[in-house]
Amino acid sequence: MTDIVRVEELYKTYEGGVTALDGVTVGFPAGSFTAVMGPSGSGKSTLLHCAAGLDRPTGGRVFIDGTELTATRDTPMTKFRRTRVGFVFQDYNLLPSLTVEQNTVLSLRLAGRRPDRNRVRAVLTGLVLGDKRSERPERLSGGQRQRVAVARALVTEPAVIFADEPTGALDLRSAREVLTLLRAVVHEHGRTVVMVTHDPVAAAYADSVVFLADGRVAGSLSAPTADVVAERLAHLGDRIAEVAA
Numbered sequence: 001m002t003d004i005v006r007v008e009e010l011y012k013t014y015e016g017g018v019t020a021l022d023g024v025t026v027g028f029p030a031g032s033f034t035a036v037m038g039p040s041g042s043g044k045s046t047l048l049h050c051a052a053g054l055d056r057p058t059g060g061r062v063f064i065d066g067t068e069l070t071a072t073r074d075t076p077m078t079k080f081r082r083t084r085v086g087f088v089f090q091d092y093n094l095l096p097s098l099t100v101e102q103n104t105v106l107s108l109r110l111a112g113r114r115p116d117r118n119r120v121r122a123v124l125t126g127l128v129l130g131d132k133r134s135e136r137p138e139r140l141s142g143g144q145r146q147r148v149a150v151a152r153a154l155v156t157e158p159a160v161i162f163a164d165e166p167t168g169a170l171d172l173r174s175a176r177e178v179l180t181l182l183r184a185v186v187h188e189h190g191r192t193v194v195m196v197t198h199d200p201v202a203a204a205y206a207d208s209v210v211f212l213a214d215g216r217v218a219g220s221l222s223a224p225t226a227d228v229v230a231e232r233l234a235h236l237g238d239r240i241a242e243v244a245a
């Protein structure tokens with residue numbers, strides 16, 4: 001299978017000297033749903049931000065759908081990101097002054113593309129937001145807000161959707177709905193999703209899990225179950241505690 005996203009020998013050292021990524025090489029195949037997991041501080045968000053072109057790595061290469069982001073200047077990279085990369089964040093990142101429909105088409109508008117109204121409405125209806133088109137985010141539940149964020153990520157037809165703790169702020173039921181939705185985005189719409197999560201139950205919705213520890217890849221798992229993921233995570237924690245001791 002072709003990797004739609006690939007990072008090679010990725011390093012990131014922040015000002016102050018913290019090495020968050022220490023030579024990460026990993027590929028995310030087209031049409032796959034991957035969870036990225038690891039102890040707090042292991043580099044998950046940094047990996048996501050560097051892979052998505054939101055942050056520049058200190059070294060290494062990032063490819064999305066054949067384009068090397070690390071060889072692209074800031075302005076074309078921003079343009080590329082607006083249409084080829086979708087984002088879903090824990091805190092939704094919706095603009096409070098815009099309606100659901102306006103939020104959904106924001107990335108398209110910023111990219112200078114005219115939204116196809118029928119398609120946008122079909123996406124919103126598919127996410128059970130059809131009757132919320134004219135509402136502002138403050139009048140929506142957390143689960144509904146996150147569905148708007150998924151709609152916004154979907155309408156540009158991106159090569160990949162990166163989700164950073166997308167269920168972190170949701171109750172159990174809304175979390176399940178959003179995860180089921182992300183799985184459908186992959187298995188029914190053929191998109192690629194990379195999701196950072198702390199939650200083994202959330203990770204079990206993915207096709208596979210990549211584990212990080214201390215800024216390095218520390219293994220992977222196919223067809224994850226919550227129990228097996230939790231056990232692997234506990235062992236990663238043990239190993240780190242042993243090394244620290």
Ligand SMILES: Nc1ncnc2c1ncn2[C@@H]1O[C@H](COP(=O)(O)OP(=O)(O)OP(=O)(O)O)[C@@H](O)[C@H]1O
Pocket residue numbers: 014015016018019020038039040041042043044045046047
């Ligand atoms: N902007 C920054 N400046 C300096 N250090 C940073 C910055 N962002 C992250 N770090 C450090 O880099 C390391 C990795 O952070 P990162 O947020 O990628 O880990 P994470 O696995 O996503 O953690 P968590 O699960 O707690 O969100 C940590 O030691 C963190 O303190």
